[in-house]
Amino acid sequence: xxxxxxxxxxxxxxxxxxxxxxxxxxxxxxxxxxxxxxxxxxxxxxxxxxxxxxxxxxxxxxxxxxxxxxxxxxxxxxxxxxxxxxxxxxxxxxxxxxxxxxxxxxxxxxxxxxxxxxxxxxxxxxxxxxxxxxxxxxxxxxxxxxxxxxxxxxxxxxxxxxxxxxxxxxxxxxxxxxxxxxxxxxxxxxxxxxxxxxxxxxxxxxxxxxxxxxxxxxxxxxxxxxxxxxxxxxxxxxxxxxxxxxxxxxxxxxxxxxxxxxxxxxx
Numbered sequence: 001x002x003x004x005x006x007x008x009x010x011x012x013x014x015x016x017x018x019x020x021x022x023x024x025x026x027x028x029x030x031x032x033x034x035x036x037x038x039x040x041x042x043x044x045x046x047x048x049x050x051x052x053x054x055x056x057x058x059x060x061x062x063x064x065x066x067x068x069x070x071x072x073x074x075x076x077x078x079x080x081x082x083x084x085x086x087x088x089x090x091x092x093x094x095x096x097x098x099x100x101x102x103x104x105x106x107x108x109x110x111x112x113x114x115x116x117x118x119x120x121x122x123x124x125x126x127x128x129x130x131x132x133x134x135x136x137x138x139x140x141x142x143x144x145x146x147x148x149x150x151x152x153x154x155x156x157x158x159x160x161x162x163x164x165x166x167x168x169x170x171x172x173x174x175x176x177x178x179x180x181x182x183x184x185x186x187x188x189x190x191x192x193x194x195x196x197x198x199x200x201x202x203x204x205x206x207x208x209x210x211x212x213x214x215x216x217x218x219x220x221x222x223x224x225x226x227x228x229x230x231x232x233x234x235x236x237x238x239x240x241x242x243x244x245x246x247x248x249x250x251x252x253x254x255x256x257x258x259x260x261x262x263x264x265x266x267x
Contacts, residue, residue, distance in 0.1 A: 001023050001025075001065070002064060003063065003118070004061055004063050004064055004122065004123050005060075005064060006062075007054075008130070009058045009059040009060070010057040011056055011257060012134050012140060012141055012142055012260065013056065013057070013059065013143075013144065013253065013257060014058065014060075014131060014144070015050065015058050015059070015060050015061070015145075015146055016061050016062075016127060016143060016144070017043065017046050017047065017050075017061070017062040017146045018062075018063050018067075018071075018072035018145070018147075018205060019042065019043035019063065019067045019071075019073065019147060020042065020043045020044070020045075020062055020063060021062070021064045021065040021066050021069075022039055023064050023065045023066060023069075024039075024068065024069060025065075028068075031102055031104060032068070032101055032103065033099065033102065035097075035101075036068060036095065036100075036101040039066055040095055040096070040233070041067060041068075041096045041149075042066065042067070043146070043147050043148045043149070044225065044237070045228070045229055045235075046147075046148060047062060049148075049242055049245075050146060050246075050249060051246075052246070052249075053253075056250070058144075059130055059134070061123070061126060061127055061130065065119055068092055070090060070119045071090055071092060072119075072123050072124070073147075073203035073205050074088075074089060074203070074204050075204045075208075076120065076121075081203055086155055086156065090112065090116065091107050091111075093106050096156070098155060127209065128209070131143060131209060131216060135215060135216060139215065139264055140216070140217070140263075140264050141217075142217050142218075142219075143205075143209055143210065143216065143217070143219070144218075144221065144253060145202070145203070145205045145220040145221070146221060147200075147220060147222045148223040148224070148228075149161065149223075149224065149225060150226075150231045151163075151231065156199065160224075161199070161224050162198065162224065163224045163227050163245075164192060164194035164195070164221065164248070165194075165195055165198055165199065165200045165221065165223070166179060166183055166194065166195070166196045166197070166220070166221055167201045167202030167222065168196070168201070168206065168218070168219055169201055169202045169210060170201050171197065173202055173210025173211075173217070173219070174212060174219050175217055177259070178256065178259050178260075179196055179197075179219070181255055181259050182219065182255060185255045186251075192227070200222040202218070202220040205220070206219065215264070217256075217260065219256070226241075227241060227244075227245040228242040228246075229242075
């Protein structure tokens with residue numbers, strides 16, 4: 001199976017979905033624990049939640065393989081994105097609940113390198129080439145890195161996570177004016193909470209590819225899964241919830257496109 005699916009759009013927007021994949025190759029699956037095989041840390045159903053992307057003209061790059069095979073939102077050298085805090089690695093060894101992934105010995109350095117070359121590298125090559133194509137065509141490029149996570153994960157944060165977690169690498173990956181506009185789109189949303197550059201400031205993808213000075217703006221959204229699905233197995237999609245939150249997601253992306261059009265209109 002290819003490491004990703006891709007559809008090219010007409011707008012200056014690329015949506016990356018690096019943690020939605022659920023495929024685990026047989027040679028990896030037979031070594032995983034039952035807890036790991038349930039894939040609890042998947043960013044479930046984001047293709048269904050973001051079902052409006054074609055209408056917006058966005059290009060979409062989505063992983064097919066589980067983050068347990070390789071984490072596409074980690075640096076290739078596996079350096080920590082949050083020094084001093086608990087994080088999972090390029091090739092994770094445990095779940096977010098600290099349950100071990102492997103029933104026997106974990107992957108060695110050679111296997112990690114092979115997974116990086118086979119799955120991580122092609123995704124990033126396509127991501128970089130698509131951003132370059134978009135910028136060449138439009139004069140600028142927008143990257144939206146779509147994620148979701150359980151609303152309560154004590155390993156990573158205390159209490160309940162805000163619903164909309166907007167990350168711009170602390171203001172380095174996207175123009176602060178754009179970040180403020182996105183926050184303003186959802187901050188008054190009734191029944192929802194939002195934060196900018198809080199616990200989730202953006203992972204490797206946002207920080208690596210966002211380059212506002214060169215007209216590439218990258219934003220990560222970490223969405224609390226309680227806003228659109230059941231957070232317990234079998235992790236069912238909830239259209240009654242999704243129908244409420246989906247319009248806000250669309251407004252955020254529409255706001256992003258409108259902001260960029262206005263910002264670069266005179267160029």
